[in-house]
Amino acid sequence: MAIVVPADEMEAFLDEVFPQVKGMFGIDHLDDDRLIMRLHAGEQHLRPGGTVSGPAMFGLADVAAYVATMARIGKEALAVTTNCSIDFMRKPVAGADVIAEARVLKLGRALSVTDVLLFSEGQPEPVARATLTYSIPPKRSA
Amino acid sequence: MAIVVPADEMEAFLDEVFPQVKGMFGIDHLDDDRLIMRLHAGEQHLRPGGTVSGPAMFGLADVAAYVATMARIGKEALAVTTNCSIDFMRKPVAGADVIAEARVLKLGRALSVTDVLLFSEGQPEPVARATLTYSIPPKRSA
Amino acid sequence: MAIVVPADEMEAFLDEVFPQVKGMFGIDHLDDDRLIMRLHAGEQHLRPGGTVSGPAMFGLADVAAYVATMARIGKEALAVTTNCSIDFMRKPVAGADVIAEARVLKLGRALSVTDVLLFSEGQPEPVARATLTYSIPPKRSA
Amino acid sequence: MAIVVPADEMEAFLDEVFPQVKGMFGIDHLDDDRLIMRLHAGEQHLRPGGTVSGPAMFGLADVAAYVATMARIGKEALAVTTNCSIDFMRKPVAGADVIAEARVLKLGRALSVTDVLLFSEGQPEPVARATLTYSIPPKRSA
Numbered sequence: 001m002a003i004v005v006p007a008d009e010m011e012a013f014l015d016e017v018f019p020q021v022k023g024m025f026g027i028d029h030l031d032d033d034r035l036i037m038r039l040h041a042g043e044q045h046l047r048p049g050g051t052v053s054g055p056a057m058f059g060l061a062d063v064a065a066y067v068a069t070m071a072r073i074g075k076e077a078l079a080v081t082t083n084c085s086i087d088f089m090r091k092p093v094a095g096a097d098v099i100a101e102a103r104v105l106k107l108g109r110a111l112s113v114t115d116v117l118l119f120s121e122g123q124p125e126p127v128a129r130a131t132l133t134y135s136i137p138p139k140r141s142a
Numbered sequence: 143m144a145i146v147v148p149a150d151e152m153e154a155f156l157d158e159v160f161p162q163v164k165g166m167f168g169i170d171h172l173d174d175d176r177l178i179m180r181l182h183a184g185e186q187h188l189r190p191g192g193t194v195s196g197p198a199m200f201g202l203a204d205v206a207a208y209v210a211t212m213a214r215i216g217k218e219a220l221a222v223t224t225n226c227s228i229d230f231m232r233k234p235v236a237g238a239d240v241i242a243e244a245r246v247l248k249l250g251r252a253l254s255v256t257d258v259l260l261f262s263e264g265q266p267e268p269v270a271r272a273t274l275t276y277s278i279p280p281k282r283s284a
Numbered sequence: 285m286a287i288v289v290p291a292d293e294m295e296a297f298l299d300e301v302f303p304q305v306k307g308m309f310g311i312d313h314l315d316d317d318r319l320i321m322r323l324h325a326g327e328q329h330l331r332p333g334g335t336v337s338g339p340a341m342f343g344l345a346d347v348a349a350y351v352a353t354m355a356r357i358g359k360e361a362l363a364v365t366t367n368c369s370i371d372f373m374r375k376p377v378a379g380a381d382v383i384a385e386a387r388v389l390k391l392g393r394a395l396s397v398t399d400v401l402l403f404s405e406g407q408p409e410p411v412a413r414a415t416l417t418y419s420i421p422p423k424r425s426a
Numbered sequence: 427m428a429i430v431v432p433a434d435e436m437e438a439f440l441d442e443v444f445p446q447v448k449g450m451f452g453i454d455h456l457d458d459d460r461l462i463m464r465l466h467a468g469e470q471h472l473r474p475g476g477t478v479s480g481p482a483m484f485g486l487a488d489v490a491a492y493v494a495t496m497a498r499i500g501k502e503a504l505a506v507t508t509n510c511s512i513d514f515m516r517k518p519v520a521g522a523d524v525i526a527e528a529r530v531l532k533l534g535r536a537l538s539v540t541d542v543l544l545f546s547e548g549q550p551e552p553v554a555r556a557t558l559t560y561s562i563p564p565k566r567s568a
Contacts, residue, residue, distance in 0.1 A: 020186060020195075044162060044186075053162075054204050054223050059197035081196050082395060083367050083417060085227045085511035087539050087557060089532040105555055106515040110394055111366060111419065113513050115541075115555065129531055129541065129557065131513060133367060133417075135395065224537060225509050225559060227369035229397050229415060231390040247413055248373040252536055253508060253561065255371050257399075257413065271389055271399065273371060273413065275509060275559075277537065304470060304479075328446060328470075337446075338507050339485035346480050365480050369511040 001107050002032055005071045013075050014067065025063050028099070030071060037064045038121075039098040050094030057098060057118055057128050058086060064100040065114035065132035072107055079112070079134040086130040093120035098127070110136055143249050144174055147213045155217050156209065167205050170241070172213060177244040179206045180263075183237070192236030199240060199260055199270050200228060206242040207256035207274035214249055221254070221276040228272040235262035240269070252278055285391050286316055289355045297359050298351065309347050312383070314355060319386040321348045322405075325379075334378030341382060341402055341412050342370060348384040349398035349416035356391055363396070363418040370414040377404035382411070394420055427533050428458055431497045439501050440493065451489050454525070456497060461528040463490045464547075467521075476520030483524060483544055483554050484512060490526040491540035491558035498533055505538070505560040512556040519546035524553070536562055 005013070007030040015022045029036040037060065039045065045056035062081055069079050092098060099119045106113040111133055118128040147155070149172040157164045171178040179202065181187065187198035204223055211221050234240060241261045248255040253275055260270040289297070291314040299306045313320040321344065323329065329340035346365055353363050376382060383403045390397040395417055402412040431439070433456040441448045455462040463486065465471065471482035488507055495505050518524060525545045532539040537559055544554040 017190065019190070020188060046162060048159065048161070053201075054226075055197045055201035058200045058226075059195075062196050081230050083227070083229050084196075084200075085225070085367075085369055085557065087225050087531075087559065088223050089534075089539055105513075105552060108515075113515055113555070126531060129539070131511065131555065131557065133513065227415065227511055229389075229417065231392075231397055247371075247410060250373075255373055255413070268389060271397070271415065273369065273415065275371065301474065303474070304472060330446060332443065332445070337485075338488050338510075339481045342484045342510075343479075343481035365514050367511070367513050368480075368484075369509070371509050372507050 001072050001104055003030060003071050004074050006030070010067050010071050013070070014063070021063070025060065027067065033103070035064060035068045035071070035102040037067065037100045037102070039100075041095075041097055051092045052098050054088060057088070057092070058084070058130070060098055060100050061086060061116040061118060061128070061130035062132060064102040064116050065134060068102045068104050068114050069107070069112040069134050069136070072104065073136060077139065078137050081132060082135045083133040084130055086128060088128045090125060090127045092127045093123060096120040096122065112136060143214050143246055145172060145213050146216050148172070152209050152213050155212070156205070163205070167202065169209065175245070177206060177210045177213070179209065179242045179244070181240040181242075183239055194234045194240050196230060199230070199234070200226065200272070202240055202242050203228060203258040203260060203270070203272035204274060206244040206258050207276060210244045210246050210256050211249070211254040211276050211278070214246065215278060219281065220279050223274060224277045225275040226272055228270060230270045232267060232269045234269045235265060238262040238264065254278060285356050285388055287314060287355050288358050290314070294351050294355050297354070298347070305343075305347070309344065311351065317387070319348060319352045319355070321351065321384045321386070323382040323384075325381055335376045336382050338372060341372070341376070342368070342414070344382055344384050345370060345400040345402060345412070345414035346416060348386040348400050349418060352386045352388050352398050353391070353396040353418050353420070356388065357420060361423065362421050365416060366419045367417040368414055370412060372412045374409060374411045376411045377407060380404040380406065396420060427498050427530055429456060429497050430500050432456070436493050436497050439496070440489070447489070451486065453493065459529070461490060461494045461497070463493065463526045463528070465524040465526075467523050477518045478524050480514060483514070483518070484510070484556070486524055486526050487512060487542040487544060487554070487556035488558060490528040490542050491560060494528045494530050494540050495533070495538040495560050495562070498530065499562060503565065504563050507558060508561045509559040510556055512554060514554045516551060516553045518553045519549060522546040522548065538562060
């Protein structure tokens with residue numbers, strides 16, 4: 001599925017629509033097959049022991065599915081999360097950024113489905129996996 | 143399933159083990175049937191328009207399932223989230239706290255399963271629902 | 285949410301659209317709040333030991349969410365399952381029918397979300413819980 | 427993760443423990459990375475129009491996760507499904523077998539997590555995806 005909004009434009013768009021999380025996420029890579037995003041782990045995302053919290057990992061998976069979807073349907077569209085299933089499988093490595101690898105499995109007129117694997121940077125085995133459904137409301141006519 | 147740790151003790155325990163989220167959550171009610179918790183919606187949990195973000199709702203559902211489980215197995219135990227499925231159904235009301243109503247459906251030796259409904263305070267229809275599984279590792283022998 | 289198709293009409297409709305499962309499911313009760321359905325457990329739904337299989341329980345949860353949705357939107361509509369999350373919590377009792385208790389949590393223009401608890405008949409604790417999302421395509425114009 | 431039970435032995439084991447589904451499923455391929463299984467679509471798995479039903483797809487995903495787990499932990503072990511999240515994304519092709527591609531994401535002492543993609547044979551895009559958690563009870567001592 002072809003990308004219609006490139007990575008740098010998507011990053012600027014994220015900052016614009018979600019000013020509360022400005023600087024929290026970065027796009028490492030975006031092409032027709034997959035998206036790589038990063039959570040810059042800050043103090044507020046950590047749990048005792050220095051590992052990234054569950055809600056922070058959920059937030060990264062959610063924003064990755066959002067970016068992967070919007071990059072294909074265009075910034076003027078709307079998309080809201082309707083469902084997420086997430087499995088936490090391993091404890092993240094303390095002090096490491098969390099990396100998301102996202103693949104869009106379906107892009108329909110009304111729904112997108114995106115698979116996301118989360119890794120502690122530099123580790124081969126995923127710390128979590130998630131699948132997110134976004135609802136894409138019909139475009140409002142001008 | 144009988145409560146072995148009362149609400150005020152669970153609140154103090156939360157502050158102790160999760161200092162990063164101190165003051166974010168409150169326990170309104172806890173008995174053998176259900177737990178009511180509250181997210182004190184602050185600036186950092188909001189999205190444009192003043193509605194509570196998805197990760198903040200996930201965080202509330204997660205902490206409610208944790209409290210509901212720990213209040214039954216005791217504070218000396220361990221419990222980690224292994225799975226969450228969450229459906230976002232309605233936009234939260236701007237400026238309202240989000241209220242979680244949690245029920246433990248299963249409390250086994252190795253796993254607990256908790257259902258959580260999330261409401262904007264004062265509204266009859268849920269904004270989201272979630273089910274969370276916690277893994278309960280065997281107690282470490284003394 | 286008001287029922288527009290009564291129970292006996294929904295049963296006849298099920299037999300008509302899903303002839304392959306004729307006689308497998310029954311509607312015990314249907315009102316604005318909840319739906320009670322039953323799986324008549326037959327040999328082909330059993331696993332060794334006489335307990336109902338996972339796919340048979342999934343099938344019951346799926347048909348209950350379908351009936352709960354269609355009874356509210358009308359038989360001329362379309363609805364297809366897009367997501368199911370299911371937790372298997374206890375072993376069903378051998379030889380007992382499985383009973384589904386379904387509640388529609390959301391009925392939107394494009395999506396419905398239904399919660400289902402499954403019980404072995406006569407037992408107080410659920411054997412499984414499921415949440416199902418149905419996509420409701422726009423009506424075809426005449 | 428190394429396979430300790432080869433494909434032909436797993437097929438014989440399936441027939442032995444699940445005689446009710448004998449002949450329904452086949453193992454096309456099994457190695458340390460992935461498992462390919464097949465649902466021999468029969469009349470009882472079909473819906474009007476000749477497409478494979480949701481419960482039949484769930485059953486294939488479930489058995490694939492079971493085989494992928496048991497092939498790594500050995501036939502003398504026990505494993506029961508505790509959670510499944512499944513997204514139905516496209517209508518299966520009428521008359522085609524459904525193929526499951528399974529990968530074990532985590533194999534812990536107490537839980538396994540397996541991702542499964544389902545395809546209509548010969549089609550490039552998945553009809554469904556699922557993630558299944560199996561609980562692995564401690565071995566009974568002799």
